[in-house]
Amino acid sequence: MKKYSLVVVGGGTAGCAAAYISAKYGLKTLLIEKNSYLGGSMTGGLVTPAMKSADLQINTEFFNEFIKKLNSKNAQITYFDGNIGWFNPEIAKIVLDELLINVGVDISLNTNIVRVDKYDKTIKSLFISAYEKIAVEDLSVPIETSDSNYKKGTLSTPIETILYSTNNLTTEIEADYIIDSTAAQVLCRNLGCRFIDDNDKKQPNSLRFIASGVDLDKFLPFILKLDKDRNATTGGYINGTVQLSTACTWDKTWALTPLFKAAVEEGVLKEEDTSYFQIFTIPGMPTSIAFNCPRFSKTAKEEDLLFSSSLIIKSRESIQRLILFCRKYFPGFENSYISSIAPNIGIRTSIRPLGRYVYTINDLKNGRTFDNPVLRSNYPIDIHSEKKEEAQLEKVMKEYQLPIEALQSADYNNLFFAGRSISCDFYSQAALRIIPSCFSMGEGLAKYLAKLSNS
Ligand SMILES: Cc1cc2nc3c(=O)[nH]c(=O)nc-3n(C[C@H](O)[C@H](O)[C@H](O)COP(=O)(O)OP(=O)(O)OC[C@H]3O[C@@H](n4cnc5c(N)ncnc54)[C@H](O)[C@@H]3O)c2cc1C
Incomplete structure (x- = not known):
């Protein structure tokens, strides 16, 4: 069994920022990613450039380091409008490896979560395994087995059918805090968390x-x-x-x-x-x-x-x-x-988990301020639609903030989220999902957890 202060599940845009800042600010950090590379939508979805956000953005430490390292590899430019976010998605894979390793993040690629143990409202431990090994076991071992080396996982999704071995194939990870930054809310779904009920609204997706x-x-x-x-x-x-x-x-x-x-x-x-x-x-x-x-x-x-x-x-x-x-x-x-x-489809919206605060389009349009904001932005409300009359790119009049409470699970004490799938309504998500904002969320959340851990 291994013990970490923070386990980040999902090594994409928000997850990399969270893991980097967490380790830099002293937390023992594990990053779990299902693919063989980091970056999520930025690399696997070929999403580039990072859109221009507010001049007064907060939590930009990771973004600036990312840009600096990309630039040193001839993989970044500052665009005519001053946007620093023009980057090369292939080189970004290498840059993310280097950045995270340099601050001491343990990175587990090709990794699957096969079981989660919890008591009451607290997640106790995660069981992880290499994707390929699991796939091989899954194919080669019957579901009902008398082999005492194997027992059935407890998750309630497709993963449920996976048998895992108690001999070396899985590792138990104990964590004080866990961030679900999978964008698909893999952990939240499996833990039976509640979700915001406007999830029938969708934006089209793209294959870049x-x-x-x-x-x-x-x-x-x-x-x-x-x-x-x-x-x-x-x-x-x-x-x-x-x-x-x-x-x-x-x-x-x-x-x-x-x-x-x-x-x-x-x-x-x-x-x-x-x-x-x-x-x-x-x-x-x-x-x-x-x-x-x-x-x-x-x-x-x-x-x-x-x-x-x-x-x-x-x-x-x-x-x-x-x-x-x-x-x-x-x-x-x-x-x-x-x-x-792109190996991965670009997905604009997702189901959104219920947090301690549900951020709304009114908060965004009114530029509501909060005690503990994780980001500041002025990126417009950007709704792609299959119906011409429903497509929308609406400028915002005031800079807006997102509170930390929108990243805290309403169902589990030590579960958090960051990225395009957070506790907010459909319309505000249409503005919040851009890369710089996902970075700020991951960073702001990691700083908050580092402070909590040290208090
Ligand atoms: C088509 C398209 C175009 C866009 N264009 C722009 C643009 O030009 N500029 C801009 O700033 N933004 C753009 N965006 C928005 C932005 O790219 C995304 O919203 C943002 O990158 C999402 O970040 P994330 O951290 O939430 O998710 P991701 O970056 O997708 O990260 C999720 C990570 O979780 C991992 N994961 C999933 N399941 C598991 C699991 N079971 N176990 C472990 N890991 C798992 C994934 O592999 C991935 O690495 C665009 C989005 C789309 C879809």
């Missing part, structure tokens, strides 16, 4: 990809001339390399709209491919472009999406059409090719 072999010096003047009013385009040279961003969505008319219409008429694209198109350059990848699309217009339940091969396959078909479109309609893309498709 990268195209390489792009002549950006050729594409830049084309797009700047086409979008001469700069409605959706920014671009130019930073440190001698082209950096740009452009977009086209179906709910408005943009400079690129006639090209998309022509491509649909010609059969190069399908109507559904035109719902949302956004591209960004990537620091350190001088011939590549990151696509924030295709988007799934049909919003399904997250469970359906996570397990639905058909939606993922349809998205990959769409990616093929999009690259053909770019080759045909964008000067500079003639020799471009798909170089990477």
Whole structure:
């Protein structure tokens, strides 16, 4: 059995910030991640750049260290608008390893939680195991076994059917505090926690990809001339390399709209491919472009999406059409090719667990202040929708704050959450989910726990 002050489950955006700050501030910290790399949506979802947030942001220690290290590896730029959050998602994997190891976080990759022990309202210990070993055991050992080395897990989800070994295959972890930063609320679900009841509202998801072999010096003047009013385009040279961003969505008319219409008429694209198109350059990848699309217009339940091969396959078909479109309609893309498709779907909303405080859109719009805020931001309310009239990008009038209580479980004393799935309503989540805010949540929560631990 191993003992930690803090166990962070989910090594993604918020989880990495939490683990880093926790270890830096003296807590013995374990980070558990199901994938073989850290970063979650930022790396596995190819989500880049980190959106610009408030100038007066708080809890930015991790973000600044992340950016500094990326920059030292030629994997970050500061954009024209002063946004420091333009980064390379592949190099981010390496940077996160280095940052977290340097402050002494124990990192457990490819790891699955097979059981949770609790008493009353306190989580006592977690049992973890390597994913692959579990899969092998799962296949090779019958569910009903007389082998005394095996017994059945106590969780109530698909994990329930997994048999785990009492001989070396699992490790028991005791923890004072636990953060569920899995975004899918894996722990909260399995512990029977309560959830906020507006979870029927969903935003579409996306499968992001990268195209390489792009002549950006050729594409830049084309797009700047086409979008001469700069409605959706920014671009130019930073440190001698082209950096740009452009977009086209179906709910408005943009400079690129006639090209998309022509491509649909010609059969190069399908109507559904035109719902949302956004591209960004990537620091350190001088011939590549990151696509924030295709988007799934049909919003399904997250469970359906996570397990639905058909939606993922349809998205990959769409990616093929999009690259053909770019080759045909964008000067500079003639020799471009798909170089990477995100291993993970990009999911915008999730079920949200009930915390000691439920943050609402009114708190956000009124810029309500709190005694213990974990973040300050002014990022707009950004709702993607399959219905044109429901899509929304609403600026906020005042900077807003999020209280620590929205990250504290209402059901378990030592359970916390951070990231895009926290105790808030659907509309406020649409503003809170961006990368810098997830960083601030993880950091603010870790600082709070370090203080609690030392008091
Ligand atoms: C398509 C799309 C585009 C976006 N674009 C932008 C953008 O341009 N800029 C911006 O700032 N924000 C953007 N966002 C928002 C932002 O990327 C996410 O909201 C944010 O990164 C989520 O962080 P998180 O920590 O909550 O989850 P994640 O970063 O997804 O981390 C969750 C982690 O938990 C792990 N995990 C899951 N289950 C388990 C388990 N059972 N055991 C262990 N680990 C587990 C996952 O593998 C993952 O590493 C976008 C989001 C989407 C979906």
